[in-house]
Amino acid sequence: MAKPFLLGVLGGMGPLATLDFQQKLLDATPADSDQQQLPSVVWNVPQVADRQKALAGRGPSPLPQLLLGIEKLNQAGVSHIVIPCNTAHHWFDELSYASAAPLLHIVDATLEGLVALPQKPQRVGLVATQGTLDAGWYQRALAQKGMEVLLPTADELQQWFVPGCYAVKRGALREGGELLSLQAQALLARGAEQLLLACTEVPLALRTVAAPFLSLTHDPAQLLAQRCAEIWLEYRHSYFPHTQSNNWNK
Amino acid sequence: MAKPFLLGVLGGMGPLATLDFQQKLLDATPADSDQQQLPSVVWNVPQVADRQKALAGRGPSPLPQLLLGIEKLNQAGVSHIVIPCNTAHHWFDELSYASAAPLLHIVDATLEGLVALPQKPQRVGLVATQGTLDAGWYQRALAQKGMEVLLPTADELQQWFVPGCYAVKRGALREGGELLSLQAQALLARGAEQLLLACTEVPLALRTVAAPFLSLTHDPAQLLAQRCAEIWLEYRHSYFPHTQSNNWNK
Numbered sequence: 001m002a003k004p005f006l007l008g009v010l011g012g013m014g015p016l017a018t019l020d021f022q023q024k025l026l027d028a029t030p031a032d033s034d035q036q037q038l039p040s041v042v043w044n045v046p047q048v049a050d051r052q053k054a055l056a057g058r059g060p061s062p063l064p065q066l067l068l069g070i071e072k073l074n075q076a077g078v079s080h081i082v083i084p085c086n087t088a089h090h091w092f093d094e095l096s097y098a099s100a101a102p103l104l105h106i107v108d109a110t111l112e113g114l115v116a117l118p119q120k121p122q123r124v125g126l127v128a129t130q131g132t133l134d135a136g137w138y139q140r141a142l143a144q145k146g147m148e149v150l151l152p153t154a155d156e157l158q159q160w161f162v163p164g165c166y167a168v169k170r171g172a173l174r175e176g177g178e179l180l181s182l183q184a185q186a187l188l189a190r191g192a193e194q195l196l197l198a199c200t201e202v203p204l205a206l207r208t209v210a211a212p213f214l215s216l217t218h219d220p221a222q223l224l225a226q227r228c229a230e231i232w233l234e235y236r237h238s239y240f241p242h243t244q245s246n247n248w249n250k
Numbered sequence: 251m252a253k254p255f256l257l258g259v260l261g262g263m264g265p266l267a268t269l270d271f272q273q274k275l276l277d278a279t280p281a282d283s284d285q286q287q288l289p290s291v292v293w294n295v296p297q298v299a300d301r302q303k304a305l306a307g308r309g310p311s312p313l314p315q316l317l318l319g320i321e322k323l324n325q326a327g328v329s330h331i332v333i334p335c336n337t338a339h340h341w342f343d344e345l346s347y348a349s350a351a352p353l354l355h356i357v358d359a360t361l362e363g364l365v366a367l368p369q370k371p372q373r374v375g376l377v378a379t380q381g382t383l384d385a386g387w388y389q390r391a392l393a394q395k396g397m398e399v400l401l402p403t404a405d406e407l408q409q410w411f412v413p414g415c416y417a418v419k420r421g422a423l424r425e426g427g428e429l430l431s432l433q434a435q436a437l438l439a440r441g442a443e444q445l446l447l448a449c450t451e452v453p454l455a456l457r458t459v460a461a462p463f464l465s466l467t468h469d470p471a472q473l474l475a476q477r478c479a480e481i482w483l484e485y486r487h488s489y490f491p492h493t494q495s496n497n498w499n500k
Contacts, residue, residue, distance in 0.1 A: 006295070014284040019272050022294070026265060032420045034264040034296040041322070042292040044272070045256070046284040072291070076322045170282045 005235040006039050007228055008078030008101060010069045012046035013085035014169045017200035017221070019044075021084035024225035029232065038232040041076045043069040051087040052162070055131035063091050070099045080104055082228060084221050086198045087131045106224045107137045110196070113223035115145055121218075125150045125192030127184055128199050129165070130157060138198055150192045156183055161199075168201040176201070177209035188213060196220065255485040256289050257478055258328030258351060260319045262296035263335035264419045267450035267471070269294075271334035274475035279482065288482040291326045293319040301337040302412070305381035313341050320349045330354055332478060334471050336448045337381045356474045357387045360446070363473035365395055371468075375400045375442025377434060378449050379415070380407060388448055400442045406433055411449075418451040426451065427459035438463060446470065 007025075011018030022042065031037045048066065053059030066088065073081055081103045083089060089106060096103045114120065124147050126138055133139075139149045152161060164179030180202050184195055195217045197203045203219045257275075261268030272292065281287045298316065303309030316338065323331055331353045333339060339356060346353045364370065374397050376388055383389075389399045402411055414429030430452050434445055445467045447453045453469045 012284065012287075012289070015276060015287045019269060019276065022269050022272070026269065026421075033416075034262065034298070034419050035300075037262075037265045037296045039262070039295040039297055040292075042290075042294060043326075044292060045289040046287045047289055048284070050285075072326045075325050076293075166283075169284045171276075 003079045004077075005080075005232055006041060006076070006078045007232070008073035008076065008081040009040055009042040009044075010066065010073065010081055010083045010088075010095075011042050011044040011085075012048055012069075013051065013083075013088050014201060015044055015046045016168065016171075016204060017084055018042060020204045021082075021200065021221050021225060024219075024222050025228060028222075028226045028229035036236065038229060041073060041078055043073055045069060051085070051090070052129050052131055052165075055087070055090060055129075055134070062088070063094060066091055066095055067098055070095050074100050080228070080231065082106070082224055084200050084224065086200060086220060087129045089137065090131055090135055104224065104227060106220050107141050109224040109227040110138070110198075110218070110220040111141045111145060113226060114142075114147075114218060120145070121147060121194040123148045123150060123191055123193045124218075125184070125187030125190075125195045127152065127161070127180070127187065127195055127197050127202055129161070132198055138196060142196075150187050150190055152183060152187065156186050160186070164205065165199060165201050168205045173205050173208040176205035177207070177211070180205050181209055181211045184211065184213060184217070188216070194218060253329045254327075255330075255482055256291060256326070256328045257482070258323035258326065258331040259290055259292040259294075260316065260323065260331055260333045260338075260345075261292050261294040261335075262298055262319075263301065263333075263338050264451060265294055265296045266418065266421075266454060267334055268292060270454045271332075271450065271471050271475060274469075274472050275478060278472075278476045278479035286486065288479060291323060291328055293323055295319060301335070301340070302379050302381055302415075305337070305340060305379075305384065312338070313344060316341055316345055317348055320345050324350050330478070330481065332356070332474055334450050334474065336450060336470060337379045339387065340381055340385055354474065354477060356470050357391050359474040359477040360388070360448075360468070360470040361391045361395060363476060364392075364397075364468060370395070371397060371444040373398045373400060373441055373443045374468075375434070375437030375440075375445045377402065377411070377430070377437065377445055377447050377452055379411070382448055388446060392446075400437050400440055402433060402437065406436050410436070414455065415449060415451050418455045423455050423458040426455035427457070427461070430455050431459055431461045434461065434463060434467075438466070444468060 049060045049062040160179045160183040164176045167176035200221045299310045299312040410429045410433040414426045417426035450471045
């Protein structure tokens with residue numbers, strides 16, 4: 001028998017995005033009872049140095065605190081680890097190297113999800129932190145699959161994205177949603193057909209303002225949750241085939 | 251310096267109630283940044299034998315799985331543990347005994363919250379599982395504080411409470427909310443002035459049907475979250491007095 005499935009979530013970046021990701025895991029998992037739901041351990045410790053500031057050279061590295069989370073999740077016996085924070089993927093290689101459990105990359109899950117769409121988007125606007133934009137993961141992956149990418153300008157980031165993102169982190173979801181909505185609309189106005197909301201604070205803020213363009217967006221956190229649910233369902237089906245309706249543990 | 255504050259949440263019972271509890275922790279914590287939010291580790295493993303069936307003598311005990319969660323949370327370094335499931339408090343003593351970190355009891359937090367109200371309720375209707383009702387914790391604690399308690403009848407539980415509760419567990423929140431709403435209204439009709447929603451599935455289901463009597467209810471999970479937030483704020487204030495606005499980690 002393979003190592004029992006147990007998802008490790010390296011969260012806290014931010015804590016609300018970590019909750020939103022857990023909701024997405026539930027939504028992505030068909031289940032008739034508690035016992036059929038995906039098991040997880042969530043390290044939701046937000047005392048991690050600011051990722052955006054660290055990458056801008058204006059603050060300490062979050063790596064030591066992220067490594068602590070990876071260590072604790074491994075001790076808890078997790079079989080896989082995910083990080084519901086795009087920017088933190090800057091440290092993905094170091095964290096993978098330190099982890100016995102494999103880490104699933106949010107960009108891989110996103111691209112798998114996008115190419116599986118009935119109509120693959122052609123021109124994708126990327127809503128993300130400067131750190132994620134500088135890393136170039138999404139740009140390279142989208143280009144490889146033949147999709148064109150539109151990026152926020154430095155002015156847009158400073159005026160809308162950054163303050164929107166920090167508004168979410170202090171719980172001002174509506175204010176954040178309004179600012180992030182302006183960022184999203186700017187990309188659409190410049191020709192993006194669809195948007196990739198590649199910062200886990202963004203979708204939850206846009207929801208609160210019921211942004212009219214939400215149907216044109218893709219959410220990497222949701223695509224990552226979907227990938228986790230697929231792995232869990234495969235495991236559940238192999239090892240608990242009798243639990244297809246309400247009789248787990250009976 | 252005291253052991254660093256880190257809340258352990260023994261969750262999974264059910265997984266949606268565990269999420270709801272985490273949302274309540276966020277709501278109960280004033281914070282200007284990610285870093286000011288309460289740190290937690292959440293063992294959200296729903297593969298725990300059914301508590302209601304175990305207490306009715308119709309299924310295996312969940313104790314071994316609960317003890318595993320307690321062990322893993324302690325290994326992760328938690329300073330306190332809470333269980334956002336009233337029924338699981340049946341095993342509170344065994345779990346406390348096995349845990350280095352103290353467990354906070356949901357009934358204690360609830361009573362502290364109720365007696366601190368400007369107007370203490372006189373006649374309280376108790377919405378809870380048969381297991382919680384049989385245990386008598388809430389009845390004794392409320393009586394000690396001079397409050398009268400009204401209980402659901404066996405018929406009401408069978409007709410409304412139990413199917414409502416299991417509806418929530420399979421994600422049918424609205425259906426659950428309608429059934430649980432009937433249970434709540436029956437208690438109000440028999441003279442309860444206020445209701446104690448002493449099963450963590452209940453408040454989240456009633457919210458979805460926008461039950462008109464919600465202002466008359468008290469939610470033990472919320473009162474427990476409030477208690478946790480108080481402990482965190484005291485710790486944060488003692489050890490991080492400079493983090494009162496947006497400058498943690500700067």
